[in-house]
Amino acid sequence: MTEELTRSIRIVNSEGKETSGSLRLRVYGPRERMKRAMKALGICWGLAVVTVFIPIAHFVLVPGFFIAGPVTAFLRYRVTETMDSVTGHCPTCGEEVTIPLEAGDQLPKWTYCPVNNDPVQLLEA
Numbered sequence: 362m363t364e365e366l367t368r369s370i371r372i373v374n375s376e377g378k379e380t381s382g383s384l385r386l387r388v389y390g391p392r393e394r395m396k397r398a399m400k401a402l403g404i405c406w407g408l409a410v411v412t413v414f415i416p417i418a419h420f421v422l423v424p425g426f427f428i429a430g431p432v433t434a435f436l437r438y439r440v441t442e443t444m445d446s447v448t449g450h451c452p453t454c455g456e457e458v459t460i461p462l463e464a465g466d467q468l469p470k471w472t473y474c475p476v477n478n479d480p481v482q483l484l485e486a
Contacts, residue, residue: 364388365445369486370468374452374479381486382449384468388442398438405430440464453479 366386373379409426443464451458451474470483
């Protein structure tokens with residue numbers, strides 16, 4: 362079961378001013394991790410079956426997707442949590458901002474304020 366959590370973090374600008382914010386996370390249980398891994402495996406092996414019919418390229422694509430299936434499944438199974446977004450006040454302009462994050466992002470992370478494009482760093486509290 363996927364669980365959504367929030368953690369407190371610090372948002373720091375390049376001048377050293379600091380505000381607090383909240384980080385939204387998705388935490389995956391063992392069952393959900395297995396579903397995500399099997400989905401990745403199925404997609405890769407499905408692409409391997411489809412690429413059988415592409416002349417010449419199938420000599421590379423089919424073995425590539427066949428090998429990529431277990432590799433991507435293993436990598437997806439290892440992911441226990443992903444970061445969604447950060448909500449807080451920008452230390453420079455004081456505006457309430459929501460900064461979207463990508464699944465592979467790790468803290469500390471430099472990014473930009475969506476309001477004034479000022480560089481900010483997201484740090485664990």
